[in-house]
Amino acid sequence: MQIKDKSGLTIVPVPSLRRLTIYLPYLKELSSGVTEYVSATTIARALGYIPIQVRKDIAYTGITGKPRRGYPISELVNQLEVFLGWKSYKNTFLVGAGNLGRAIMGYPGFKDCGLQIVAAFDADPAKIGTRLFGIEILSMDEFKTLVKRMGVQLGIITAPEQSAQEIADIMVDAGIHGIWNFAPVKLNIPDDVIVQNENLASSLTVLSKKLDQIV
Amino acid sequence: MQIKDKSGLTIVPVPSLRRLTIYLPYLKELSSGVTEYVSATTIARALGYIPIQVRKDIAYTGITGKPRRGYPISELVNQLEVFLGWKSYKNTFLVGAGNLGRAIMGYPGFKDCGLQIVAAFDADPAKIGTRLFGIEILSMDEFKTLVKRMGVQLGIITAPEQSAQEIADIMVDAGIHGIWNFAPVKLNIPDDVIVQNENLASSLTVLSKKLDQIV
Numbered sequence: 001m002q003i004k005d006k007s008g009l010t011i012v013p014v015p016s017l018r019r020l021t022i023y024l025p026y027l028k029e030l031s032s033g034v035t036e037y038v039s040a041t042t043i044a045r046a047l048g049y050i051p052i053q054v055r056k057d058i059a060y061t062g063i064t065g066k067p068r069r070g071y072p073i074s075e076l077v078n079q080l081e082v083f084l085g086w087k088s089y090k091n092t093f094l095v096g097a098g099n100l101g102r103a104i105m106g107y108p109g110f111k112d113c114g115l116q117i118v119a120a121f122d123a124d125p126a127k128i129g130t131r132l133f134g135i136e137i138l139s140m141d142e143f144k145t146l147v148k149r150m151g152v153q154l155g156i157i158t159a160p161e162q163s164a165q166e167i168a169d170i171m172v173d174a175g176i177h178g179i180w181n182f183a184p185v186k187l188n189i190p191d192d193v194i195v196q197n198e199n200l201a202s203s204l205t206v207l208s209k210k211l212d213q214i215v
Numbered sequence: 216m217q218i219k220d221k222s223g224l225t226i227v228p229v230p231s232l233r234r235l236t237i238y239l240p241y242l243k244e245l246s247s248g249v250t251e252y253v254s255a256t257t258i259a260r261a262l263g264y265i266p267i268q269v270r271k272d273i274a275y276t277g278i279t280g281k282p283r284r285g286y287p288i289s290e291l292v293n294q295l296e297v298f299l300g301w302k303s304y305k306n307t308f309l310v311g312a313g314n315l316g317r318a319i320m321g322y323p324g325f326k327d328c329g330l331q332i333v334a335a336f337d338a339d340p341a342k343i344g345t346r347l348f349g350i351e352i353l354s355m356d357e358f359k360t361l362v363k364r365m366g367v368q369l370g371i372i373t374a375p376e377q378s379a380q381e382i383a384d385i386m387v388d389a390g391i392h393g394i395w396n397f398a399p400v401k402l403n404i405p406d407d408v409i410v411q412n413e414n415l416a417s418s419l420t421v422l423s424k425k426l427d428q429i430v
Contacts, residue, residue: 014421020420103318104415107314177426201328208328210393
């Protein structure tokens with residue numbers, strides 16, 4: 001049984017969504033070869049999953065395999081890219097052009113998933129007006145006007161925790177719908193704005209705590 | 216009821232662990248002020264959690280509050296730091312000194328949580344022998360010998376996905392117990408080695424998919 005949201009769309013469980021993002025790069029590589037079809041079993045074996053799980057995950061995208069042959073690779077790649085939104089570029093603003101911000105701006109992998117950082121913002125006057133990886137660094141004073149003008153939907157916070165809430169408030173006020181927050185702080189955000197927290201210090205702690213339990 | 220592992224240690228649920236890593240920076244800041252005690256309600260209100268949850272999370276660390284006064288702040292900070300392992304420095308090797316690797320090496324927040332990157336490794340001969348944020352970049356040929364010599368427990372993979380498995384194999388062979396993997400690939404690793412995957416492209420996709428459903 002699949003769970004539907006209010007508008008009747010199937011809600012894809014987050015673990016399936018995460019696995020689909022791992023199948024896609026593998027399938028893309030495969031599609032540059034001579035093979036035309038791939039089975040769930042082949043994908044599962046190559047990536048260390050179980051076939052039934054792979055089959056279920058792919059079923060969410062609406063594509064079905066052919067008996068004994070599997071999925072047509074190029075069609076599957078296309079469908080997955082559309083399904084995951086990797087083909088619809090989202091104009092994004094990043095706030096905080098420090099080390100982490102720079103890494104995000106320069107990370108080539110994000111372009112493949114539709115992330116288009118069109119401008120970055122920083123509080124440091126020395127950085128304003130400079131460019132990093134072709135992206136201009138601007139003053140926060142211009143943030144709200146530019147969100148409207150450039151149709152920006154997504155904001156990334158890579159600023160220190162002390163200023164994260166203030167930045168989030170500016171983002172919400174400017175009309176941004178989704179925030180990707182790298183600051184180690186819980187943001188106070190209205191319900192209609194989606195927040196994805198990426199707390200690296202907390203992931204590290206989880207790992208290091210597990211490590212303490214085995215060593 | 217608390218769940219115990221084989222050696223009788225209480226297993227802390229990951230969400231509690233993650234929340235504790237968020238309470239700690241807040242409490243540290245508080246401890247530099249004049250207040251001596253803090254209640255679960257105050258912490259909950261400041262960080263947007265519910266008091267009963269905060270009380271439960273803190274109970275895992277073994278510290279108990281006093282009626283009407285709450286927890287002694289400096290004792291709580293100390294206990295939390297020990298509990299989360301932020302005071303026991305873990306010698307760590309990082310492999311892949313590209314943009315993401317550089318961001319991890321330069322991120323000041325990790326030092327507070329006990330992460331000590333003692334060397335970095337890269338395949339690019341031009342990088343070998345140089346230093347970044349005081350950390351020397353070495354050749355993979357030296358990896359295994361140095362793991363033993365420096366008692367390294369933790370490895371970070373910030374290399375491209377194509378080389379991630381090969382690097383993981385080298386880490387396991389060298390005797391590393393925990394791997395923090397930033398490459399968007401599922402690693403094939405023996406059960407006694409702990410892996411924490413940090414797939415940023417996949418987090419971005421989850422956010423952007425949710426965004427599609429509301430906009």
